[in-house]
Amino acid sequence: MMRCKAVLAAALLWCSAAAHAHNFHVGLTEISFNPRTGSTEVVHTYTAHDVEALLMNLYQRQFDLGLEEDQAVFRRYLEKQFRISAGGKPLPLQWVGMQANIDSINVFQEIEKTALPPGAVLVDGVLTDFLPQQVNNVNVSGPGRPTASIVFNRERREQPLP
Numbered sequence: 001m002m003r004c005k006a007v008l009a010a011a012l013l014w015c016s017a018a019a020h021a022h023n024f025h026v027g028l029t030e031i032s033f034n035p036r037t038g039s040t041e042v043v044h045t046y047t048a049h050d051v052e053a054l055l056m057n058l059y060q061r062q063f064d065l066g067l068e069e070d071q072a073v074f075r076r077y078l079e080k081q082f083r084i085s086a087g088g089k090p091l092p093l094q095w096v097g098m099q100a101n102i103d104s105i106n107v108f109q110e111i112e113k114t115a116l117p118p119g120a121v122l123v124d125g126v127l128t129d130f131l132p133q134q135v136n137n138v139n140v141s142g143p144g145r146p147t148a149s150i151v152f153n154r155e156r157r158e159q160p161l162p
Helices: 002-021 048-059 069-081
Strands: 026-032 041-046 084-088 094-100 103-112 122-123 135-142 145-152 156-159
Touching: 026 069, 041 048, 048 069, 048 103, 069 084, 069 103, 122 135, 122 145
Parallel strands: 026 135
Antiparallel strands: 026 041, 041 103, 084 122, 094 103, 122 156, 135 145
16 A cells, blocks of 8 residues: 555656646747748747647647648637738738647748738737747848847737848
C-alpha cells in the first residue's frame, strides 16, 4: 500500500511539473517580400501544444493537425485572428499551407504579386484570446522599409506596420 501511494505521489508530482513547464507562450511571424515572385510571404510559427489546447477548448475534441480537415479548422481560426489591411481594405492573404510536428505549427501565407503598401495595418490576435500571456512577435522586411519587429499581445492586437 505504501509503495502504491509513493508511485501515485511521484506521478502527481511529475504531472504538476509538466503542467508548469510550459509557461512561455509566444508566436513568431515573419513577413517579407520575395523579389523573385513579387509576392509578400508570411510565415507563422506557434507552439503545437498551445494550438492543440486552443482547439480542444473551442471544440472539446482532440485534433490531429497532420490531417487536412483538422488543419481547416485552425485555418478558419487563424484567418479571423490575423489580417493585413491598407486604406481600410483587407489585403488578399492567401493560404499556402501548413506543417505540423510535435513541437511547432508552421503556417504559410502570401499576398500574391504585391508588396506591403505604406500605411498597412496588421491585426494579430492569434492565441491572445485564449492565453492571456500570449505574445506574438512579428518581423517585417521588404523593399524600401527597414527590418522591424513589432510585439502583439492581448492589449495590442492592431498596429500599423513600419
